[in-house]
Amino acid sequence: MNEKVKPKTLPGFMELLPNEQILFNKMKETIQKTYEKYGFLPLDTPIIEDAKVLLAKAGGETEKQIYRFEKGDNDLALRFDLTVPLAKYVTEYYDKLSFPFKRYQIGKVYRGEKPQRGRYREFYQCDVDIIGDGKLSIINEAEIPGVIYDTFKNLGFDDFTICVNNRKILNGLFNSLELENESAEILRIIDKIDKIGVEEVEKELLKNIDSKKVKTILEFIAIQGNNAEKIKALENLNLDNEMFKEGVEELKSLSKFIKIFGVPEENFKIDLTIARGLDYYTGTVYETFLNKYRSLGSICSGGRYDNLAGYYTDRKMPGVGISIGLSRLFFQLIDNNIISADEQAVSDVLVISMTDNYEMCAKVATILRENNLNVGINIEDQKIGKKFKYADNLKVKYVVIIGEDEIKNDVVTLKNMVTGEQQTIKLEEAIKLIK
């Protein structure tokens, strides 16, 4: 067989080198362990689902991106998020679950987008959701920023802000102004404020909205200050709208409990311009930003919704959740030199042989492993320089060298690959030094 197929990974599919993969997996594990600390149960739904089930709710742009295909008589599709599978799961297994049902899921999802730098067709989402049966306390909405805070702290970040808003405030504002139908357009214009400034925003709003209403909108988006001051200012707007008032009350209660759930004031901010998924979220919404890298966009988002599984059941299941798009986040962090995978290693030690007597190498590796170390071994017929190059590439901190003298004297030579220091000692001493 001489004709070879060229091995090539598809564009838009992330495939990492081992050192990158080590770092990626560490981040994934940190997220998982933090989610578990908050009592979320693991879930692992299939990647392939019945297209009819998966697309019950989809439409428009999403549907075009779906990987959908037939196998035998089955119309199949790959999941494009972890929320629809969750809706399916809680409906299908309703009788076997306890509510509030807290679950996390970390897994790959698929969207056939046009591949661009840092945009993937296969990517990891890391989701938590709390699902109520009929109702769900607002306290859950305050626990979620606790999860976000802990997660990014554990990932090694300090300088980030969890921005919070409540959809009822925006909806109430627009209702009270009788601008429900224009809300999407207004939010789109407001969103440009950083770029074009207040005056331009005012000008654009005035094209279709009367000046009194525009004044109220501008008052609203002009609200500044710390979280307490913002809530005060919202109350001072004296808007006579039940939904608005409810939103402000919820935001107030949220602000109080977020602190109790351990999020410091400096990592949490009320941002009245955050809207997110207009059709889906109904209460609190979250976005999270790295303060020094605001341009990355939100790195963790979500919110409260009132009806998770309306396409599958009449049962009302409100919920609150967030998602981290880990593949994209990882790419961005590497790309902006915020993290580096250069020194990542799986092994603590590499055992290498200087002779073709390999018994002591195998014995030493086994004893090191029994001492809970991750241990590689190179007993190949290679020149010693090549073996040290191998150790370098694996980024191991220590190399244990077994040559004729070591075998004769029942000792090992331990080399610290960072300092270059080298000493010939008993194995037990080497273990102590490595640990």
Place this chain on the structure above:
Amino acid sequence: MNEKVKPKTLPGFMELLPNEQILFNKMKETIQKTYEKYGFLPLDTPIIEDAKVLLAKAGGETEKQIYRFEKGDNDLALRFDLTVPLAKYVTEYYDKLSFPFKRYQIGKVYRGEKPQRGRYREFYQCDVDIIGDGKLSIINEAEIPGVIYDTFKNLGFDDFTICVNNRKILNGLFNSLELENESAEILRIIDKIDKIGVEEVEKELLKNIDSKKVKTILEFIAIQGNNAEKIKALENLNLDNEMFKEGVEELKSLSKFIKIFGVPEENFKIDLTIARGLDYYTGTVYETFLNKYRSLGSICSGGRYDNLAGYYTDRKMPGVGISIGLSRLFFQLIDNNIISADEQAVSDVLVISMTDNYEMCAKVATILRENNLNVGINIEDQKIGKKFKYADNLKVKYVVIIGEDEIKNDVVTLKNMVTGEQQTIKLEEAIKLIK
């Protein structure tokens, strides 16, 4: 929207309840950590590949089972094992890898088999492989049983046997008898020996093979005794065939090193009838059995191969590896009551409120989490009985109860859900007791 879609997971796709998922994930993590202890690097290749690349080697039964589909102009397929993606990976990134390249991969693979009990269309494989560049020392073949042994020990098993053979022995035997072309058929007959007995096997062999050759075959499969005795008996056959002799030498060297790599004599057995994947393996082959549940079949198999990536490159890359089919294994272990997921919990503690003053609940949960405990919280507007039922369902060992008295006196009531014991104490004391 009143017309509902019935949410239904596809047949042949494993979807677990949370307690089962917890146990499954623990097993997966144990396997991962053990693989890392042996210095294997993580890999996570895409689930979707170019069909041309993925099917370069496939054919026959495999090809029929593939999930293959088009998206835009692309002919795509879902991976059906982790070996082909590994072959692709080492060829594609050859210049960036260090050899011997040791990698593990734990991920889902897809085969559109007829769904049957315990057979899945989407299932996890947990693979390790060591890939050489041109050559690869036999010592690596002895390290693999070390990995198998440690993995199943760490999974909580004691009574299992790693069975080892060497394909060169079988091939050498058949070559020396000029029965190369009949080898598959002979192995098929030999395989029935447990069911039909030696005499019937002899009768079947004699149909197409002359009696002198059958005598040698029967002598070969009659070889009994401990590992050392079997090797001795192989040598005593005095077969004048280079390949056979090489196989015996390798088996001898393997047996010696397996012990040094920490596998006790009772967990390791030479089994001269093991053949496995006739076209693929070229040296040592492995199968692993739970001694009390031999009927489950091999729970971890693999072997040595000489040419990993022949369809992609002229570069010779020999390797050795094993695979655990975790989804199927998990199903079998549960199904045979060998393991149970009944008592699996994510949370160590559940905090529940007896009042509608939730501040102390949130504070206590936060402090417990700061003490590295996994903590759930139930502050829903539910009756207290329902909250304890919730705790029961979650299988938490401890419940922390916050009522009016606890708030007033700044204490907590800790209930041990196993013993039913309950005491009202300071939070710090509760933390000590829980830990």
